[in-house]
Amino acid sequence: MSFPMADPQSNAVAPARPANPIPTDAPSAGVIHFRHRHTDRFTVVGNHLAQHPHLSAVAIGLAVYIQSVPDGVSVTAKALTLRFREGEITIRRALNELEEAGYLERRRIPLGGGRFATRTLAYDKPGCAAVPSAEPAPQQPAAPQPEPEPVPPAATGPASDLLARLRAVDARLILSVRDVQRLTPAVEEWLARHATPEQITRTLTANLPPAPVPIHHPPRFLEHRLTTFLPPPLPVSTPEPQRPRPAPLITCDGCERAFRSHVPDARCSDCGPAPDRSAE
Numbered sequence: 144m145s146f147p148m149a150d151p152q153s154n155a156v157a158p159a160r161p162a163n164p165i166p167t168d169a170p171s172a173g174v175i176h177f178r179h180r181h182t183d184r185f186t187v188v189g190n191h192l193a194q195h196p197h198l199s200a201v202a203i204g205l206a207v208y209i210q211s212v213p214d215g216v217s218v219t220a221k222a223l224t225l226r227f228r229e230g231e232i233t234i235r236r237a238l239n240e241l242e243e244a245g246y247l248e249r250r251r252i253p254l255g256g257g258r259f260a261t262r263t264l265a266y267d268k269p270g271c272a273a274v275p276s277a278e279p280a281p282q283q284p285a286a287p288q289p290e291p292e293p294v295p296p297a298a299t300g301p302a303s304d305l306l307a308r309l310r311a312v313d314a315r316l317i318l319s320v321r322d323v324q325r326l327t328p329a330v331e332e333w334l335a336r337h338a339t340p341e342q343i344t345r346t347l348t349a350n351l352p353p354a355p356v357p358i359h360h361p362p363r364f365l366e367h368r369l370t371t372f373l374p375p376p377l378p379v380s381t382p383e384p385q386r387p388r389p390a391p392l393i394t395c396d397g398c399e400r401a402f403r404s405h406v407p408d409a410r411c412s413d414c415g416p417a418p419d420r421s422a423e
Contacts, residue, residue, distance in 0.1 A: 186211040189268055198244060201229060202237040206246050209265050218263055245269025302330035305340050309365070312348045315358040322362040329369040336376045346372050 169175045188207055195203060208226075209218050220238060224231045241247040248264040306323045309316040318326070333343050347368050351358070358364055390403040397414030 187267075191268060192246065195244065198240055199237060201233055202240040202244075205234070205237050206241050209241075209247070210267055218265070300327070300331075301340065302327045302334060305330055305343060306365075309344070309347060312344065313351055315351075315354070316348070316361050316365065318362060318365075326362065326365060326369065329366065329373075333369070333373065336374055338374055 163177060165175060186207070188210060192198075192203060192206055198206070205223065205227075208223075212218070220231055220235045223234045223238075227234070229237075238247060242249065246266055246269060248266070250262050250264060251259045252262050254260055303323050306318055306326055309318070330343060334340075347365055390405045392401050393404050393407065393409065394401055395411040395414055396408070397410055400411050400413075402411050
């Protein structure tokens with residue numbers, strides 16, 4: 144036995160609605176609005192969006208929802224699919240509509256280390272930007288900028304010239320003016336220990352890593368070699384004792400014989416002492 148199915152709307156209870164009277168000046172067709180002035184929890188939506196001639200109803204509804212949520216709420220397609228009953232494909236199509244119309248912008252932000260994040264920017268109206276405050280912020284006095292440190296003049300002399308010419312031997316050993324000034328005393332110590340410029344240059348440039356292997360810090364590299372391979376000072380030579388010089392040869396006044404004597408007018412032993420001429 145079968146029973147006829149009842150009309151599903153026959154026993155439906157109509158929801159209770161206030162019996163608002165229709166205004167006498169209302170139009171004869173179309174919607175009639177009953178306005179309410181919101182004082183909290185409301186969102187202002189421009190008619191350029193609500194009455195957009197090309198956006199779909201889903202796109203307009205998503206745009207209104209996005210404008211109503213605070214900053215930081217996720218509005219990705221997956222998050223919106225969990226919020227609304229529409230499917231993910233429909234949600235993505237609506238988001239693309241809003242992006243083409245200028246209500247949304249999805250921008251890639253670098254995070255460092257080759258990583259990026261996609262941020263969604265929502266505009267209440269396409270092309271709008273943040274309006275600056277009507278009252279300009281008080282300007283803080285600019286902090287005094289430190290004066291640039293003057294570049295010291297280039298050092299001159301055999302030691303500094305040797306250091307400056309190292310880049311001609313190997314281009315990786317190029318030094319700045321400050322580096323040359325800092326290393327000059329160490330080279331002068333080598334010169335004071337009677338090392339020749341050729342010996343110093345050969346010590347500083349010997350057994351370098353083959354090019355193109357870089358020398359990451361040439362000043363530190365050279366400073367290490369100047370300190371590590373510093374030669375000892377030469378030993379001080381002791382002067383030989385001077386031998387007494389022999390007496391010069393002179394001629395005897397009496398016999399014309401030559402003999403050695405420190406006395407200019409001396410006579411030989413055979414002729415006797417020189418005559419005394421002090422009385423003359």
